[in-house]
Amino acid sequence: MTAESSSRRRARGRPRTLAVLASAALLLGGCSAPEGPPVLTWYINPDAGGQAAIAAKCTEAAGGKYRIETSLLPNDAASQREQLARRLAAGDSSLDIMSLDPPFVPELAEPGFLAPVPAGTARRTTQNVVEGALTGAKWKDKLVTVPFWANTQLLWYRKSVARAAGLDMSRPVTWDQLIDAAKREKKYLGVQGALAESMTVWVNALVASGGGQIIENPDAPADQIKLGLDSPAGTKAAGIVSTIGKEGLGSPGLPTQNENTSMLLFQGSDGSFMVNWPFIWPATKDGVKGGNLKPALLADIGWGLYPQVTPGRDSAPPLGGINLGVGAASKHPDLAYQAIECIVSPGNQAEYFVTNGNPPSNTEAYNDPRVKQAFPMAATIRRSLELAKPRPQTPYYNEVSTGIQQNWAPPSAVDPRSTPESTTKFILEVLRGERLL
Amino acid sequence: MTVTTRQKQAPEAVRPGGRQYSDRTRAERRLGWLLAGPAFVVMLAVTAYPILQAVYDSLFQYRLTAPQDREFIGLRNYAVVLTDEVFWRDLGVTLLITVVTVAVELVLGFALALVMHKALTSVRGLLRTAILVPYGIITVVSAFAWFYAFDINSGYVNHWFNWVPGISPDLNWFADTWTALFVIMASEIWKTTPFISLLLLAGLAQVPDELTEAAEVDGATWWERMRRVVLPNMKAAIMVAVLFRALDAFRIFDNIFIMTKGAYGTETLSLLAYRTSIGRLEIGLGSAISVVLFICVLLICFIAIKLFKVDLAGARGEKS
Numbered sequence: 001m002t003a004e005s006s007s008r009r010r011a012r013g014r015p016r017t018l019a020v021l022a023s024a025a026l027l028l029g030g031c032s033a034p035e036g037p038p039v040l041t042w043y044i045n046p047d048a049g050g051q052a053a054i055a056a057k058c059t060e061a062a063g064g065k066y067r068i069e070t071s072l073l074p075n076d077a078a079s080q081r082e083q084l085a086r087r088l089a090a091g092d093s094s095l096d097i098m099s100l101d102p103p104f105v106p107e108l109a110e111p112g113f114l115a116p117v118p119a120g121t122a123r124r125t126t127q128n129v130v131e132g133a134l135t136g137a138k139w140k141d142k143l144v145t146v147p148f149w150a151n152t153q154l155l156w157y158r159k160s161v162a163r164a165a166g167l168d169m170s171r172p173v174t175w176d177q178l179i180d181a182a183k184r185e186k187k188y189l190g191v192q193g194a195l196a197e198s199m200t201v202w203v204n205a206l207v208a209s210g211g212g213q214i215i216e217n218p219d220a221p222a223d224q225i226k227l228g229l230d231s232p233a234g235t236k237a238a239g240i241v242s243t244i245g246k247e248g249l250g251s252p253g254l255p256t257q258n259e260n261t262s263m264l265l266f267q268g269s270d271g272s273f274m275v276n277w278p279f280i281w282p283a284t285k286d287g288v289k290g291g292n293l294k295p296a297l298l299a300d301i302g303w304g305l306y307p308q309v310t311p312g313r314d315s316a317p318p319l320g321g322i323n324l325g326v327g328a329a330s331k332h333p334d335l336a337y338q339a340i341e342c343i344v345s346p347g348n349q350a351e352y353f354v355t356n357g358n359p360p361s362n363t364e365a366y367n368d369p370r371v372k373q374a375f376p377m378a379a380t381i382r383r384s385l386e387l388a389k390p391r392p393q394t395p396y397y398n399e400v401s402t403g404i405q406q407n408w409a410p411p412s413a414v415d416p417r418s419t420p421e422s423t424t425k426f427i428l429e430v431l432r433g434e435r436l437l
Numbered sequence: 438m439t440v441t442t443r444q445k446q447a448p449e450a451v452r453p454g455g456r457q458y459s460d461r462t463r464a465e466r467r468l469g470w471l472l473a474g475p476a477f478v479v480m481l482a483v484t485a486y487p488i489l490q491a492v493y494d495s496l497f498q499y500r501l502t503a504p505q506d507r508e509f510i511g512l513r514n515y516a517v518v519l520t521d522e523v524f525w526r527d528l529g530v531t532l533l534i535t536v537v538t539v540a541v542e543l544v545l546g547f548a549l550a551l552v553m554h555k556a557l558t559s560v561r562g563l564l565r566t567a568i569l570v571p572y573g574i575i576t577v578v579s580a581f582a583w584f585y586a587f588d589i590n591s592g593y594v595n596h597w598f599n600w601v602p603g604i605s606p607d608l609n610w611f612a613d614t615w616t617a618l619f620v621i622m623a624s625e626i627w628k629t630t631p632f633i634s635l636l637l638l639a640g641l642a643q644v645p646d647e648l649t650e651a652a653e654v655d656g657a658t659w660w661e662r663m664r665r666v667v668l669p670n671m672k673a674a675i676m677v678a679v680l681f682r683a684l685d686a687f688r689i690f691d692n693i694f695i696m697t698k699g700a701y702g703t704e705t706l707s708l709l710a711y712r713t714s715i716g717r718l719e720i721g722l723g724s725a726i727s728v729v730l731f732i733c734v735l736l737i738c739f740i741a742i743k744l745f746k747v748d749l750a751g752a753r754g755e756k757s
Binding site: 078082085086089107108110111113194195196252253254255256261264395398399402409410433434435436437 | 498501502503504505517518521523524588589590607608609611612698700701709712713715716717718722726
């Protein structure tokens with residue numbers, strides 16, 4: 001190799017080396033932190049785009065202090081819990097804001113997976129919040145999440161069927177009256193009999209409406225928990241579920257019926273009375289608008305408070321909704337709580353209700369004229385939220401809920417004399433680690 | 438043989454253990470390790486590590502949301518699992534699904550393999566593609582398709598087959614163990630019969646035509662030719678097909694997860710392991726179930742290979 005050719009090669013090599021270095025610099029530059037305000041990731045449950053809209057609104061309102069990005073969680077509450085629990089246990093720092101189903105809050109609060117709520121935020125976000133939603137946001141009497149929206153079930157009925165059955169729907173009605181009316185009119189009751197979370201929602205509401213409670217000491221450790229199912233309230237609840245199941249009043253689809261399928265049943269010609277969340281109102285309106293349902297159906301639908309178990313005793317309707325929590329490993333907990341204060345403002349809650357059908361937890365939002373116009377039953381929802389009782393608040397909620405589902409579904413297999421007792425025995429054995437679930 | 442000759446020519450090296458390898462052999466062994474090494478390391482990372490971790494975790498009482506309460510409890514998790522009726526019920530369902538689906542798939546798959554084997558060259562490609570379509574569909578998608586077909590609210594099966602005794606518009610297939618298992622198994626059979634038929638087709642192709650022709654000349658009927666010539670000659674392929682499908686069927690998850698989520702007595706061991714580890718976040722107990730499931734799979738392999746003498750190399754034609 002001559003010196004000339006060698007120097008030519010070096011000369012050719014120089015620009016290449018420079019190009020490689022420049023590319024590497026560009027790549028490294030690309031890896032550096034992006035410019036701009038801190039990004040807060042908000043893990044949201046699927047909705048009709050309402051949470052993403054609120055995120056954009058609050059990002060704008062922050063004036064460059066932070067930017068909220070949403071990340072979608074799975075469809076059902078149980079899968080949402082699984083994903084969040086695994087991420088929290090692994091110390092995932094991207095969990096800045098989380099939309100949490102209230103029954104799962106204690107399980108995440110107990111091991112310290114949630115960042116503490118600052119006193120100022122707690123004070124400002126709990127004013128005018130309905131009692132049930134507030135209870136669901138606490139663990140061991142301490143606010144660990146911020147109530148966002150609160151859901152409750154109403155009694156929905158077909159006015160024509162109620163009229164034919166001679167029921168005065170201006171006054172509270174009982175389950176026994178509904179069962180008699182459905183039998184007499186040869187119609188189906190819209191209840192949720194599937195082996196799913198909706199079964200626990202139903203059982204809890206029945207037991208609580210009868211004056212009982214599923215867990216007597218929810219704060220207790222797993223092996224010391226006392227259940228209240230094997231009680232007069234539990235027996236009465238089992239009697240109602242069993243009668244509906246055994247007499248075929250919930251339709252042949254009852255053992256696999258969830259909230260959505262019971263709505264379809266209610267909308268059909270065999271529909272009569274149904275307990276369900278308020279989403280059924282916008283869904284039915286959309287069905288009419290899309291031409292899938294007859295317009296007369298809307299005029300035939302009435303609503304009232306959840307049915308009573310004992311005549312004259314206020315019912316305890318189911319309570320649902322979403323609370324907002326901040327992950328303990330979040331890099332921006334202070335900003336996250338500032339963002340949460342924006343998200344849960346009464347104005348945003350009212351707008352979320354109108355656009356997505358999810359009722360506010362803040363009573364102030366019910367005064368918004370848009371709410372009154374879109375939801376003629378808003379006052380009933382608000383009253384129902386005041387009466388509503390949350391599901392058991394325990395870190396072992398999953399075991400308790402699944403234990404109930406496995407023993408109370410299908411409804412036709414429920415025996416009021418033995419099911420409450422066998423469920424209690426089963427759940428306690430599971431909690432003591434002696435049985436599989 | 439070339440290698441052997443060259444081995445003699447190459448200078449020999451003595452290993453401390455006393456075995457002698459030529460330079461070339463050593464170089465080839467080194468190359469072999471270099472080529473296979475990365476794959477071996479990846480296999481260790483994705484299989485051996487999780488298995489060992491699961492075995493370790495199964496000895497603890499360990500809940501993901503209560504890490505501070507983690508406690509060594511020896512084999513207590515296994516005692517809970519093996520003495521619980523839920524485990525034995527789920528094992529029974531798993532075995533039932535395995536036996537029924539593999540048996541039906543074997544018969545149907547063999548019939549399809551015969552059709553593909555004998556089909557005219559002009560339609561062979563089209564036929565094979567048509568038969569393989571279900572196997573090309575993602576299991577979750579096929580599970581949803583079967584679910585919606587049989588669902589009491591959205592399904593058409595109840596209306597189309599209303600004339601069949603026992604089927605009516607009010608039949609809720611997924612509310613009863615046996616009807617739900619029927620749909621689950623039918624879906625599984627529909628989806629995986631093409632796989633078994635492909636394996637059997639490979640076996641059929643190995644049977645020399647001369648043998649069947651000779652049997653035909655000797656006056657053997659079609660059934661006799663099948664029973665005495667074709668089947669004995671493709672025994673290895675059949676056993677491999679059965680083993681592969683049995684292992685697959687024993688771990689069934691997707692179909693049941695989509696259709697019933699294990700409700701009403703349709704839960705299998707995979708689903709129980711998932712529900713305990715992921716649903717309840719009981720890592721210790723869930724790992725114990727996973728380890729038991731793994732041992733069951735090993736047992737099936739052992740029974741197939743040792744007792745039924747499944748010859749994996751023979752099935753690939755390596756010994757023919």
